[in-house]
Amino acid sequence: MAFPESFIEELKERNDIVDVVGSYVPLTKKSGGSLFGLCPFHNEKTPSFSVNQGMQIYHCFGCGKGGGVVNFIMEIENLSYPDAVRFLAKRAGMEVPEDTYDPRRGRRERMLQLNREAARFFRAQLLAPTGAAGQAYVQKRGIVKMVNPFGLGYAPDSWQALTDAMTAKGYTHEELVDAGLSRVGKSGGLYDYFRNRLMFPVIDVRGNVIGFSGRILGDGEPKYLNSPDTLVYSKSRSLFALNLAKKSKSGYILLAEGNIDVVSLHQAGFDSAVASLGTSLTPDQARLMANYTTRVVIAYDADAAGQKAAQRAIGILQPLDLKINVVKIPGAKDPDEFIQANGPDKFRQLIERSGNQTEYRLEETAAQFDLKTDDGRLNYLRAAAKLIASLPGSVEREIYGMRAAEKANVSRDAFMLEVEKVRRQNTSAARKKREREAAAPLRSAQPADRSLRYQNVPSAVAEEGVLNLLCRFPEQFRNLPLGKEDFTSPALGGLFEAVYAQARAGSGFSVAALEQSFPPEQMALLTGILQRDEISAAAAEQAMGDYIKKIRAEKDKTAPGDDLRAYAEKLKRTKGYGS
Numbered sequence: 001m002a003f004p005e006s007f008i009e010e011l012k013e014r015n016d017i018v019d020v021v022g023s024y025v026p027l028t029k030k031s032g033g034s035l036f037g038l039c040p041f042h043n044e045k046t047p048s049f050s051v052n053q054g055m056q057i058y059h060c061f062g063c064g065k066g067g068g069v070v071n072f073i074m075e076i077e078n079l080s081y082p083d084a085v086r087f088l089a090k091r092a093g094m095e096v097p098e099d100t101y102d103p104r105r106g107r108r109e110r111m112l113q114l115n116r117e118a119a120r121f122f123r124a125q126l127l128a129p130t131g132a133a134g135q136a137y138v139q140k141r142g143i144v145k146m147v148n149p150f151g152l153g154y155a156p157d158s159w160q161a162l163t164d165a166m167t168a169k170g171y172t173h174e175e176l177v178d179a180g181l182s183r184v185g186k187s188g189g190l191y192d193y194f195r196n197r198l199m200f201p202v203i204d205v206r207g208n209v210i211g212f213s214g215r216i217l218g219d220g221e222p223k224y225l226n227s228p229d230t231l232v233y234s235k236s237r238s239l240f241a242l243n244l245a246k247k248s249k250s251g252y253i254l255l256a257e258g259n260i261d262v263v264s265l266h267q268a269g270f271d272s273a274v275a276s277l278g279t280s281l282t283p284d285q286a287r288l289m290a291n292y293t294t295r296v297v298i299a300y301d302a303d304a305a306g307q308k309a310a311q312r313a314i315g316i317l318q319p320l321d322l323k324i325n326v327v328k329i330p331g332a333k334d335p336d337e338f339i340q341a342n343g344p345d346k347f348r349q350l351i352e353r354s355g356n357q358t359e360y361r362l363e364e365t366a367a368q369f370d371l372k373t374d375d376g377r378l379n380y381l382r383a384a385a386k387l388i389a390s391l392p393g394s395v396e397r398e399i400y401g402m403r404a405a406e407k408a409n410v411s412r413d414a415f416m417l418e419v420e421k422v423r424r425q426n427t428s429a430a431r432k433k434r435e436r437e438a439a440a441p442l443r444s445a446q447p448a449d450r451s452l453r454y455q456n457v458p459s460a461v462a463e464e465g466v467l468n469l470l471c472r473f474p475e476q477f478r479n480l481p482l483g484k485e486d487f488t489s490p491a492l493g494g495l496f497e498a499v500y501a502q503a504r505a506g507s508g509f510s511v512a513a514l515e516q517s518f519p520p521e522q523m524a525l526l527t528g529i530l531q532r533d534e535i536s537a538a539a540a541e542q543a544m545g546d547y548i549k550k551i552r553a554e555k556d557k558t559a560p561g562d563d564l565r566a567y568a569e570k571l572k573r574t575k576g577y578g579s
């Protein structure tokens with residue numbers, strides 16, 4: 001199902017990671033065999049991006065990205081794994097054994113292929129005379145230049161056009177319905193789901209077309225029609241245009257309300273704009289953003305609904321330690337209208353000035369009360385004091401306290417007294433929170449990708465140690481009293497299994513073989529682990545023993561005793577419990 005191992009090994013040998021990365025990023029030599037440069041995946045002024053020639057891996061200490069040479073090409077060229085392999089093969093003048101990698105295998109692959117074909121079809125329609133309505137709309141919105149990067153298209157005003165075209169390419173009715181492109185009519189025949197719409201393909205971060213969103217041209221409902229969730233598309237876990245935004249150098253992700261807003265923002269030069277489609281922001285989408293940025297700027301519509309949605313989004317983004325800004329759009333209903341009227345530079349200023357979260361929340365609080373009445377002012381002060389009392393820094397409290405006092409027209413001292421009162425009430429709660437944090441000193445040991453978070457950190461740290469030693473000294477550890485099932489972290493266990501198989505086969509550690517089987521986030525987790533201080537081969541044996549002991553100890557601590565577990569297993573088998 002994959003490329004043959006020998007081909008992948010040759011590909012790796014003929015594409016040294018230093019040469020390949022070096023053609024994108026100027027690298028300087030540093031001690032210890034690693035090279036350093038400015039990370040191409042996030043905005044930075046001092047290098048935190050490293051390339052290790054010995055292991056043929058790269059890793060960024062800033063944004064946490066990492067992997068082998070194929071991962072690097074996937075990331076920087078925005079390609080799927082097979083396409084990145086083809087890219088590197090071409091670079092090295094190698095022939096790709098195409099027939100051994102059949103992307104049509106598996107329903108998932110097949111659906112992605114169908115989506116890609118459909119996107120091509122819609123695009124061709126937009127450029128053809130039949131697409132006049134689509135072209136006119138694109139012209140009117142001033143987004144002609146965005147047709148290519150977004151792969152925009154046009155679904156003809158027809159019941160059959162796409163269904164016929166895809167059937168002619170060999171896709172079955174079942175496949176078309178499963179992909180959400182066609183529906184079954186009353187007579188049992190198929191009809192096109194998207195008709196007379198400007199089509200926005202939803203493309204994931206690996207470059208796959210996973211779904212579509214269509215905007216009606218002319219009258220008709222609904223205004224936007226989105227693909228249903230399918231085998232390859234989950235609305236709540238995808239963000240429109242993240243495939244483009246992840247390459248932005250702006251240092252933030254701009255969260256807009258809908259796909260047309262996003263396209264207009266990109267057209268105006270804001271290349272980090274994304275949107276959730278057909279759903280309000282979900283925790284999964286927030287985590288997705290957190291993988292690519294540390295700052296999110298919310299640019300929702302200026303109306304009450306938009307501002308309410310912004311408040312909701314803040315609540316979802318907050319637990320992820322992201323810096324959150326909200327753009328207030330004066331005198332326009334949405335970012336696009338503002339940019340049309342005032343130009344992109346003025347909007348850029350709005351982003352730069354976008355009050356931090358505290359300022360924004362203070363304003364929102366003020367808007368809830370009538371500050372012309374004594375009652376209103378008093379209630380505002382109470383609410384504002386509560387907000388300000390929660391700020392960690394005394395300077396911060398001082399600054400915002402001053403602003404809030406000014407707004408309500410009371411003395412700063414009177415207001416700060418109120419803040420202190422709230423703080424005293426909070427002290428006991430705050431102390432408990434500090435204690436909780438102190439009890440978990442290893443929080444920073446968590447993987448950058450939050451979907452890989454460890455359940456048992458002490459054990460996971462030892463598991464990482466095992467993996468690190470195994471990758472460095474595969475010839476020393478061909479017989480370990482340890483299996484995948486001993487790992488509390490499934491991500492680490494999966495990596496262990498693959499690296500251990502390499503060690504047992506005596507082939508040595510090869511990152512190239514892993515890239516084929518593991519997603520980029522998991523590869524980045526591995527390259528992060530391999531940045532640990534190097535350990536001598538002599539000390540490795542002892543260290544490995546210690547790690548295994550730790551894993552066992554943690555297991556005994558958390559799992560029921562072996563007898564009990566065995567008993568439970570037996571129960572399950574004999575009585576069918578839990579199956």
Ligand SMILES: [Zn+2]
Pocket residue numbers: 039040041042049060061062063064065
């Ligand atoms: Zn980086």
